[in-house]
Amino acid sequence: MFSSFKKLLFRKFKRSETKLHELNYLFWECTTRCNLNCLHCGSDCSKDSLYHDMPLDDFLSALDTVKTPSKNFMVVLTGGEPLLRKDIELCGRAIKKRGMKWSMVSNGHLYDKEKHISLLNAGLGALTISLDGLEESHNWLRNSKDSFSRVSNAINLAVSSSRLYFDVVTCINKRNFQELSSIRNYLIQKGVKAWRLFTIIPIGRAIRNPELFLDNCQLIELMEFINKSRKSSAIDVKFSCEGYVGNYELKVRDNYFFCRAGINIGSILIDGSISACPNIDRDFAQGNIYKDNFYDIWQTKYELFRNRRWTNIGKCAECADYKDCQGNGFHYWQGDKKNVLVCHNEQLKKQH
Amino acid sequence: MKRNLIGKVIGGLSLTSAMFVFQACYGTPQDFGLDLLVEGQVKSKISGLPIKGIKVSVADNLQYEYTNDEGRFSFYTEKRDNLSILFEDIDSIQNGIYLNRDTVLKNSKEKVFLDIKMEEK
Ligand code: SF4
Ligand code: SF4
Numbered sequence: 001m002f003s004s005f006k007k008l009l010f011r012k013f014k015r016s017e018t019k020l021h022e023l024n025y026l027f028w029e030c031t032t033r034c035n036l037n038c039l040h041c042g043s044d045c046s047k048d049s050l051y052h053d054m055p056l057d058d059f060l061s062a063l064d065t066v067k068t069p070s071k072n073f074m075v076v077l078t079g080g081e082p083l084l085r086k087d088i089e090l091c092g093r094a095i096k097k098r099g100m101k102w103s104m105v106s107n108g109h110l111y112d113k114e115k116h117i118s119l120l121n122a123g124l125g126a127l128t129i130s131l132d133g134l135e136e137s138h139n140w141l142r143n144s145k146d147s148f149s150r151v152s153n154a155i156n157l158a159v160s161s162s163r164l165y166f167d168v169v170t171c172i173n174k175r176n177f178q179e180l181s182s183i184r185n186y187l188i189q190k191g192v193k194a195w196r197l198f199t200i201i202p203i204g205r206a207i208r209n210p211e212l213f214l215d216n217c218q219l220i221e222l223m224e225f226i227n228k229s230r231k232s233s234a235i236d237v238k239f240s241c242e243g244y245v246g247n248y249e250l251k252v253r254d255n256y257f258f259c260r261a262g263i264n265i266g267s268i269l270i271d272g273s274i275s276a277c278p279n280i281d282r283d284f285a286q287g288n289i290y291k292d293n294f295y296d297i298w299q300t301k302y303e304l305f306r307n308r309r310w311t312n313i314g315k316c317a318e319c320a321d322y323k324d325c326q327g328n329g330f331h332y333w334q335g336d337k338k339n340v341l342v343c344h345n346e347q348l349k350k351q352h
Numbered sequence: 353m354k355r356n357l358i359g360k361v362i363g364g365l366s367l368t369s370a371m372f373v374f375q376a377c378y379g380t381p382q383d384f385g386l387d388l389l390v391e392g393q394v395k396s397k398i399s400g401l402p403i404k405g406i407k408v409s410v411a412d413n414l415q416y417e418y419t420n421d422e423g424r425f426s427f428y429t430e431k432r433d434n435l436s437i438l439f440e441d442i443d444s445i446q447n448g449i450y451l452n453r454d455t456v457l458k459n460s461k462e463k464v465f466l467d468i469k470m471e472e473k
Contacts, residue, residue, distance in 0.1 A: 076379045103380040120415050121427035125383030163430035165381040198377050240377040265376050277376045
């Protein structure tokens with residue numbers, strides 16, 4: 001009774017957030033070059049990307065259309081691997097100069113002491129580093145022999161800074177699944193305060209490798225693991241925003257599921273496309289900075305993101321949880337809009 | 353306004369006060385920290401000329417930067433009371449020899465410009 005009232009209120013809250021659609025989280029896909037060749041990569045990035053890095057000035061021209069940024073407006077540099085850009089500190093400083101915050105997602109490979117210091121000097125405020133298991137399973141997924149030791153060093157540096165809002169993310173798959181407790185202990189021992197877990201999206205080069213995807217029982221065990229870990233204060237463990245998890249809602253993260261793509265989250269992608277999270281099908285782009293005014297697009301387009309009624313199709317059409325889920329994370333839809341790629345709720349229910 | 357109201361009501365129902373905090377799967381945590389931009393120029397006390405290669409560092413912190421050809425430096429650091437900034441000549445006789453010095457920043461707002469004169473040894 002009390003919980004249905006909370007759910008009802010949360011739906012209202014989502015509606016009000018959607019109506020307001022305040023942009024406060026802007027991804028910039030500043031490069032699609034990458035120094036690793038991960039098995040699960042959704043973007044199919046490579047060392048020799050098809051695209052050149054986006055020139056800083058092009059990005060800034062688009063950013064400058066945001067005349068009055070919201071209070072916590074932040075630019076999130078992503079890739080590829082952002083640290084492959086030689087001018088990464090310049091990019092950060094230019095964003096800070098505009099009174100905005102910036103953060104970065106990195107595979108940690110090039111994150112050494114000198115880089116750590118130069119990034120802090122340039123005003124880096126938040127950082128996420130990917131760690132995909134203990135040494136063997138991490139190196140397997142990352143397709144690299146020395147990735148684990150480099151990431152481990154990067155984590156030590158990030159933890160040493162009291163300024164950085166820092167977390168570690170882990171892609172859970174069949175190989176590292178048995179290591180969940182050990183990874184947790186490893187991170188606690190390193191002094192990491194926040195750990196986010198997510199599953200792999202069946203797109204990109206990942207789709208060819210069944211070892212990357214959890215089965216239904218494993219997904220339940222993952223939820224149980226997160227739920228149990230959240231009872232201890234040693235480290236803040238949570239499931240990522242990726243999907244609606246039915247009975248596990250509020251047990252595996254702080255809030256109910258709310259996909260904020262196109263509501264608070266926007267992006268400028270490598271080719272200038274204007275969209276939301278970078279893992280969303282590129283067919284959903286709303287415009288392009290090379291021909292449109294970025295902020296005008298943010299204000300006037302994004303209809304498919306802000307009105308999700310079109311997701312009431314395929315398996316979602318018959319769903320009793322539709323009002324709370326609204327077709328799962330946007331990134332689980334493809335341009336044809338025919339059916340949701342993954343339903344966590346269904347996977348979790350199958351074993352109950 | 354309405355947004356805050358609904359947020360507060362749900363917050364009051366113990367949904368958590370972190371209603372507005374979020375991060376995308378492939379994104380970073382939000383940044384709620386405060387920075388201070390420390391900028392300045394280091395010159396010789398006697399000649400008034402800029403000094404290159406002086407290490408400018410934040411005490412109790414890994415951060416440092418070297419002055420450039422114009423003796424200038426500029427970096428962001430975590431905003432705190434009584435922030436100690438150290439100036440050290442670490443390149444031996446290259447660019448002259450100067451006595452190290454430090455300065456303590458009190459109640460700085462968002463940025464501060466430091467005009468530093470260093471004494472020759
Ligand atoms: S069927 Fe669709 S709406 Fe229902 S829980 Fe699954 S993804 Fe969500
Ligand atoms: S699209 Fe996916 S990653 Fe982006 S906010 Fe929605 S659920 Fe999260």
